[in-house]
Amino acid sequence: MSPVKRLLMHLAEPMLINNYSLECSASIGIAFYPQTHKIDADGLIRQASQALYQAKQSGKNRYAVFDPDTDSMTRRKLEQIEAIRQGLLQQQFVLYYQPKVNMLSGEVTGAEALIRWQHPQMGLLPPSYFIPVIEQHLLSVEIGNWVLESAFQQLDQWIGMGLPQSFVVSVNIGVVQLHDASFSEFLVQLLKRYPRVSANQLELEILETGAIEDMSYVSGLILKLQSYGFTCSLDDFGTGYSSLTFLKNIPARTIKIDQSFIRTLPQDPEHFMIINSILGLAKSLNRQVIAEGVESILHGELLLELGFTAAQGFAIARPMPAAELLEWMAAWQLPAAWQRCIALPADKIPLLLAEVEQRSCMEELQQYFDGQVDCPPLLDSSEKVEGILPQMCLNQPSVDAVHGSVCRGTTSSYWKKRNRWSLFIVKDK
Numbered sequence: 015m016s017p018v019k020r021l022l023m024h025l026a027e028p029m030l031i032n033n034y035s036l037e038c039s040a041s042i043g044i045a046f047y048p049q050t051h052k053i054d055a056d057g058l059i060r061q062a063s064q065a066l067y068q069a070k071q072s073g074k075n076r077y078a079v080f081d082p083d084t085d086s087m088t089r090r091k092l093e094q095i096e097a098i099r100q101g102l103l104q105q106q107f108v109l110y111y112q113p114k115v116n117m118l119s120g121e122v123t124g125a126e127a128l129i130r131w132q133h134p135q136m137g138l139l140p141p142s143y144f145i146p147v148i149e150q151h152l153l154s155v156e157i158g159n160w161v162l163e164s165a166f167q168q169l170d171q172w173i174g175m176g177l178p179q180s181f182v183v184s185v186n187i188g189v190v191q192l193h194d195a196s197f198s199e200f201l202v203q204l205l206k207r208y209p210r211v212s213a214n215q216l217e218l219e220i221l222e223t224g225a226i227e228d229m230s231y232v233s234g235l236i237l238k239l240q241s242y243g244f245t246c247s248l249d250d251f252g253t254g255y256s257s258l259t260f261l262k263n264i265p266a267r268t269i270k271i272d273q274s275f276i277r278t279l280p281q282d283p284e285h286f287m288i289i290n291s292i293l294g295l296a297k298s299l300n301r302q303v304i305a306e307g308v309e310s311i312l313h314g315e316l317l318l319e320l321g322f323t324a325a326q327g328f329a330i331a332r333p334m335p336a337a338e339l340l341e342w343m344a345a346w347q348l349p350a351a352w353q354r355c356i357a358l359p360a361d362k363i364p365l366l367l368a369e370v371e372q373r374s375c376m377e378e379l380q381q382y383f384d385g386q387v388d389c390p391p392l393l394d395s396s397e398k399v400e401g402i403l404p405q406m407c408l409n410q411p412s413v414d415a416v417h418g419s420v421c422r423g424t425t426s427s428y429w430k431k432r433n434r435w436s437l438f439i440v441k442d443k
């Protein structure tokens with residue numbers, strides 16, 4: 015047993031004083047010397063006191079050891095929070111806007127406001143640099159309120175410039191702000207301050223993970239906000255371990271499928287199935303869905319064929335400064351490939367899945383040819399002789415025989431229509 019544990023044990027032993035049995039316990043804080051950094055006696059005692067406080071906080075009658083690494087991390091975090099606060103005071107934050115479109119009609123339906131920090135030394139910083147630092151801190155409410163106010167201001171200005179009343183700006187709401195008692199009142203005040211902006215022009219994007227924490231509170235809040243006319247959506251859906259009960263009980267009108275599923279859609283059969291299931295679920299629960307992370311024309315084609323219409327992503331536009339948005343809207347045109355796409359009937363969805371599986375198989379095959387993996391992809395027996403190979407694979411020694419233009423009966427006209435690849439037969443090595 016370590017000396018400190020023995021000390022605690024002895025101190026906890028009952029003492030007989032004037033026939034009374036008295037018990038006491040001790041909490042011990044420990045700091046070591048020497049340390050990698052120079053430290054004087056006062057500093058060492060301060061560290062031991064800090065560890066003592068920690069021991070008491072964790073339930074007393076125990077010891078805690080001061081950890082210089084944790085201490086410097088805490089100090090660094092406090093410095094970062096202070097720098098962010100100064101940034102806010104000095105008006106260094108800006109909102110960028112990323113358009114959301116209807117991929118069928120070509121209408122630009124709205125834009126998501128995304129915060130950036132225009133840092134005087136480090137340049138334009140993304141939210142990943144500072145949002146996680148303040149996520150659990152009250153400063154996130156101040157920043158969140160600044161974002162809401164700026165979005166209202168911007169909408170008001172755009173409305174004055176002729177932006178249609180149907181255009182919706184969405185704003186991300188952090189967990190602490192969501193639970194802030196004055197949140198809905200703040201929104202009502204903003205509506206009064208900007209009378210040209212109507213509540214249905216503002217959408218509140220709530221993180222699925224933030225809503226799970228206190229489902230009944232959040233669902234009550236969403237109902238209240240929606241009764242004022244605001245729209246609520248569940249952001250990053252699919253990442254927060256939510257159950258079907260959760261989806262049923264959270265009355266958010268829109269589900270934003272997380273971009274981690276969408277980005278890999280063209281080559282990940284499992285993500286394809288998940289996205290298709292979420293779409294079915296959303297339809298049966300009467301919710302809207304939007305796909306974020308639409309990075310290429312192909313993503314859009316697949317999504318349209320699955321039955322999606324609402325989308326956001328780099329293939330449409332990257333987030334841009336507010337001053338550029340109206341000009342972008344005037345110039346944007348629906349990609350020609352999307353104009354040709356229609357939602358496929360349910361019995362044709364397996365064909366889309368087959369396409370995704372083939373692409374996945376091709377990627378694995380390419381990795382095999384490149385020597386990145388030891389084994390070629392396993393095809394199930396029905397596909398053993400049929401595979402779709404892009405030209406790049408044809409001269410590979412492991413492709414034993416290649417026969418062109420073989421199409422599987424039912425899928426043949428489909429592949430021809432899409433005209434994406436030739437079809438070949440591949441044999442094992």
Ligand code: C2E
Nearest residue numbers: 128129140141145161186187188307308309326327328333
């Ligand atoms: P989010 O709300 O899911 O926003 C979408 C993020 O995905 C944005 O990153 C956007 O630039 C990026 N994105 C959009 N389309 C694509 C695409 O096709 N491909 C790829 N790779 N990325 C795409 P951003 O601006 O860096 O924001 C990251 C996250 O930071 C946001 O995720 C949101 O959770 C948070 N955030 C941003 N602004 C705010 C804010 O004002 N308040 C709070 N609380 N969080 C914010």
Ligand code: MG
Nearest residue numbers: 126186219249
């Ligand atoms: Mg969002």
Ligand code: MG
Nearest residue numbers: 249250270306
């Ligand atoms: Mg998201």
